[in-house]
Amino acid sequence: MSFTVHGLAVSQGIAIGHAHLVSHALLEVAHFTVAPKHVEAEVARLTKAVAAVKTELAGLKASSGTGSAPSEVDAFLGMHIMFLEDPMLVDAAETLIRSRRANAEWALVQQMEQLVEQFEAIEDAYLRERKADVVQVVERVVKVLLGHPGHLPPKRKDGLGTIVVAHDLSPTDTIGFKEHAVAGFITDVGGPTGHTAIVARSLSIPAVVALRHIRHVIKDDELIIVDGTRGVVIVDPDERVLEEYRLRKTAVELERSKLKRLKSMRAATLDGEEVQILANIELPPDAVQAKAVEADGVGLFRTEFLFMSRDTWPDEDEQFEAYKAVVKTMAGKPVTVRTLDVGADKELDGATRPEDNPALGLRAIRFCLSEPKMFLTQLRALLRASHFGKLKILIPMLASSHEIDQTLILLDKAKAQLRERKIKFDETVPVGGMIEVPAAALCLGAFTRKLQFLSIGTNDLIQYTLAIDRGNEAVAHMYNPLHPAVLRLIHLTIQTGAKAGIPVSVCGEMAGDPDCARLLIGMGLRQFSMHPAQILEVKQEILRADATDLTPKVLRLLKLDEPDRVREAVEKL
Numbered sequence: 393m394s395f396t397v398h399g400l401a402v403s404q405g406i407a408i409g410h411a412h413l414v415s416h417a418l419l420e421v422a423h424f425t426v427a428p429k430h431v432e433a434e435v436a437r438l439t440k441a442v443a444a445v446k447t448e449l450a451g452l453k454a455s456s457g458t459g460s461a462p463s464e465v466d467a468f469l470g471m472h473i474m475f476l477e478d479p480m481l482v483d484a485a486e487t488l489i490r491s492r493r494a495n496a497e498w499a500l501v502q503q504m505e506q507l508v509e510q511f512e513a514i515e516d517a518y519l520r521e522r523k524a525d526v527v528q529v530v531e532r533v534v535k536v537l538l539g540h541p542g543h544l545p546p547k548r549k550d551g552l553g554t555i556v557v558a559h560d561l562s563p564t565d566t567i568g569f570k571e572h573a574v575a576g577f578i579t580d581v582g583g584p585t586g587h588t589a590i591v592a593r594s595l596s597i598p599a600v601v602a603l604r605h606i607r608h609v610i611k612d613d614e615l616i617i618v619d620g621t622r623g624v625v626i627v628d629p630d631e632r633v634l635e636e637y638r639l640r641k642t643a644v645e646l647e648r649s650k651l652k653r654l655k656s657m658r659a660a661t662l663d664g665e666e667v668q669i670l671a672n673i674e675l676p677p678d679a680v681q682a683k684a685v686e687a688d689g690v691g692l693f694r695t696e697f698l699f700m701s702r703d704t705w706p707d708e709d710e711q712f713e714a715y716k717a718v719v720k721t722m723a724g725k726p727v728t729v730r731t732l733d734v735g736a737d738k739e740l741d742g743a744t745r746p747e748d749n750p751a752l753g754l755r756a757i758r759f760c761l762s763e764p765k766m767f768l769t770q771l772r773a774l775l776r777a778s779h780f781g782k783l784k785i786l787i788p789m790l791a792s793s794h795e796i797d798q799t800l801i802l803l804d805k806a807k808a809q810l811r812e813r814k815i816k817f818d819e820t821v822p823v824g825g826m827i828e829v830p831a832a833a834l835c836l837g838a839f840t841r842k843l844q845f846l847s848i849g850t851n852d853l854i855q856y857t858l859a860i861d862r863g864n865e866a867v868a869h870m871y872n873p874l875h876p877a878v879l880r881l882i883h884l885t886i887q888t889g890a891k892a893g894i895p896v897s898v899c900g901e902m903a904g905d906p907d908c909a910r911l912l913i914g915m916g917l918r919q920f921s922m923h924p925a926q927i928l929e930v931k932q933e934i935l936r937a938d939a940t941d942l943t944p945k946v947l948r949l950l951k952l953d954e955p956d957r958v959r960e961a962v963e964k965l
Contacts, residue, residue: 393628394626394627394628394629394630394633395626395627395628396624396625396626396627397603397606397609397624397625397627398603398623398624398625399578399600399601399602399603399604399606399623399624399625400582400583400600400601400602400623401599401600401619401620401621401622401623402582402583402589402592402593402599402600402601402620403589403592403593403596403597403598403599403620404593404598404620404621404644405576405596405597405598405620405621405641405644405645405648406598406617406618406619406620406621406637406640406641406644407553407555407575407576407597407598407617407618407620407641408553408575408615408616408617408618408634408637408638408641409553409554409555409575409576409615409616410553410554410555410613410614410615410616411554411555411557411610411611411612411613411614411615411616412554412555412556412557412612412613413557413558413607413610413611413612414556414557414558414559414561414607421497421498421501421534421538422495422497422498423494423495423498424494424495424498425492425493425494425495426489426493426494426495427493428493431489431490431493434489434494434495434496435486435489435490435496437496437537438482438485438486438489438496438499438500438533438537439486441496441533441536441537442476442482442533444536445476445529445532445533445536446473446476446477448532449469449472449473449476450473471525471697472525472528472529472532475525475526475529476529476533480503480506480507481500481503481504481507481526481530482500484503484506485499485500485502485503486499488502488503496537497534497537497538500530500533500534500537501530501534504526504527504530507523507526508523508526508527524560524581524582527560528560528561531560553574553575553576554574554575555574555575555576555577555578555616555618556574556576556577556578557577557578557579557606557607557610557616558577558578558579558580558607559579559580559581559607560579560580560581560582561577561579574597575597575598575618576597576598576599576600576618576620577592577597577599577618578599578600578601578603578606578616578618578625579599579600579601579602579603579606580602580603580604580605580606580607581601581602582601582602583601583602589601593923593925593926596648598618598619598620598621599618599620600618600619600620600623600624600625603625606625609627610627614627614628615627615628615629615634616628617629617633617634617637619637621644651928651929651932652928654928654931654932654935655685655686655928656686657931657935659688659931659934659935660934660935661913661934661935661937661938661939662935662936662937662938663938663939663940663941665913665918665939666918667913667918667919667920667934668688668689668897668918668919668920669687669688669920669921669922669927669930669931669934670687670688670689670690670691670692670726670728670897670899670919670920670921670922671685671687671689671690671691671921671922671923671924671927672690672691672692672693672694672899672904672921672922672923672924673690673692673693673694673718673924674693674694674696674697675697676714676717676718676721678924679717679718679721679722679727680721681924681925682722682924683721683722683723684924685924685925685927685928687725687924687927688725688726689722689725689726689727689728689782690718690722690725690726690727690728690729690921691728691847691897691899691919691920691921691922692728692730692786692847692899692921693715693718693727693728693729693730694730694733695711695714695729695730695731695732695733695770696732696733696734698710698711698714699732699734705766705769707769708769708772708773708776709773711769711770711773711774712772712773712776712777715727715729715773715774715776715777715783716776716777716780719777719778719780719781719782719783720780720781722781722782723781724781724782725781725782726782726783726784727781727782727783727784728783728784728785728786728824728847728921729774729777729783729784729785729786730786730787730788730826731757731760731767731770731771731774731785731786731787731788732756732759732760732766732767732770733755733756733788733789734755734756734759751855751856751861755789756788756789757787757788757789757790757795757799758789758795760799761795761798761799761802764802767802768802768805768806768809771785771802771803771806772806772809772810774821775803775806775807775810775817775818775821776810776815776816776817778817778818778821779816779817779818783818783821784821784822784823784824784844784845785803785821785822785823785824786823786824786825786826786847787799787823787824787825787826788826788828788849789826789828789829789849789852790825790826790827790829790832790839791829791831791832792831792838793838793839793842796825796838796839796842796843797842799823800823800842803823807819822844822845823843823844824843824844824845824846824847825839825843825846825847826846826847826848826849826899827839827846827847827848827849827853827881827885828848828849828851828852828853828856829852829853829856830853830856830857830881833853833881833882833884833885834881834884836884836885836888836889836892840888840889840892840894841892843894844894845889845894845895845896845897846885846889846894846895846896846897847896847897847898847899847921848882848885848886848896848897848898848899848900849899849900850873850878850882850898850899850900850901850902850903851900851901852900853878853881853882853900854871854872854873854875854878854900855871857875857877857878857881858870858871858872858875858877858878872955873901873902873905873908874955874958874959874962875955875958876950876952876953876954876955876958879911879915879949879950879958880950882898882902882912882915883915883916883946883950886915886916886917887915887916890916895918895919896917896919897917897919897920897921898912898917898919898920898921899921899922903920903921903922903930904920904922904923904926904930905930906926906929906930906932906933907962907963908962909930909933909934909937910933910937910942910962910965911946911949911962911965913934913937913939913942914939914942914943914945914946914947914949914965915946916943920934942965945961945965946965948961949961949962949965
């Protein structure tokens with residue numbers, strides 16, 4: 393019987409193939425007591441399984457540099473290996489085996505759950521979803537302990553693709569998808585900022601996640617259609633629906649091949665307005681992908697990962713090498729590095745404390761200013777890297793001129809310290825601020841007087857303007873980028889920056905949404921920053937846009953007060 397299921401679209405495209413169900417090892421872990429004489433043997437069993445997974449991941453990491461996997465996979469694999477080397481996971485599990493005489497699988501899962509709780513407390517959606525990486529690497533070890541097969545299906549002989557159906561998938565699982573005729577995948581859980589989703593987009597594999605219990609309602613080898621654009625999964629489609637989607641799939645593939653031709657084209661509107669399209673990156677290897685799609689530079693380099701999943705702060709040299717690597721990869725193109733955007737919602741070397749409302753607490757620049765030693769270390773590393781290319785420093789979550797002043801004082805101190813050490817840096821390195829708080833958008837005078845550029849973080853701006861946590865399922869449906877209040881704040885920021893003669897970019901998810909490209913052009917935006925996989929599609933929309941024609945239409949649209957009417961107007965642009 394045919395039926396349709398709706399989930400979250402994370403990688404565009406259409407896939408048609410037969411279901412391959414993957415077991416979820418963590419759901420099958422039992423707890424039993426080990427006899428005293430077998431405790432050390434159980435510890436050894438865990439050690440052996442961890443070593444086997446590390447060897448497997450190291451092999452995948454080595455092969456990822458051959459061109460068979462997207463550039464960011466190397467960093468993801470490195471992260472999974474790092475989790476296996478974290479004493480809070482494996483060593484603590486071994487202690488649990490000895491103290492509780494527990495079996496290895498159960499002990500490892502118990503320790504994993506403690507780490508997951510720490511990640512769940514993080515406010516930032518991207519960082520919060522890193523809990524999935526902990527779960528995925530533990531599941532890999534548990535599968536070895538239980539003797540389960542891997543995720544990759546056998547190659548089909550009938551020429552049809554395979555749709556992997558799983559509770560969740562790790563980025564490492566997705567590496568071999570192309571070679572195993574995997575056409576797409578669907579999962580019970582997941583989100584758009586998860587590593588798996590990022591890799592799926594990089595590989596151009598259609599994917600739909602957050603389907604709840606999809607693994608329990610689909611039979612193995614059942615015919616499935618995955619619509620990664622609309623977030624729809626059709627199980628056992630009839631011939632009419634199947635034929636329709638075959639035509640859609642052909643059209644999508646044709647359009648995708650056309651997009652590649654745009655790679656070397658300069659982004660400009662029909663009426664000649666030049667537009668910069670920059671890339672958002674999370675790790676130094678991501679810069680390779682940004683360069684591959686000929687991005688105009690890096691508009692947002694998140695530095696959080698250098699600080700996470702470790703007991704100590706990264707030192708100046710470690711940070712310097714990471715920043716320098718990106719700057720040199722981009723070879724003269726601008727690289728905007730955001731200072732540490734994490735805080736009381738994440739314990740870093742015991743320096744922070746839990747808060748009842750971390751989104752409104754000691755996070756981002758507030759946290760950095762409360763830890764001047766750590767902040768100075770990062771600023772010195774950034775300044776040193778500025779000697780090797782066009783580096784710009786971006787300060788997150790500014791809300792007042794006082795925070796700007798304090799930041800600039802510390803920056804001057806960092807410069808003085810480097811001068812004393814006779815280390816070269818760019819004396820005029822540009823400093824910018826993120827507009828993520830409504831208060832900042834409404835009081836931009838101080839920002840434009842003291843900073844060299846602005847970047848609108850639409851994700852947090854929407855959250856704070858609408859008082860909605862998009863990670864909360866109860867209210868996530870109310871999270872609306874096209875709410876009139878949000879659009880007016882974005883427009884105000886762009887126009888104020890233009891009047892002051894300083895550049896303004898958008899680096900949140902709105903920038904990478906092709907449906908919003910014409911709207912933002914009409915607002916006056918000329919700098920977009922997004923995931924590299926989104927660049928060509930957005931560029932296509934920009935090339936088709938006429939700024940002169942769009943501007944008056946958008947100005948009329950901004951006068952509307954009802955979100956539904958705004959959405960209708962945006963669709964007609």
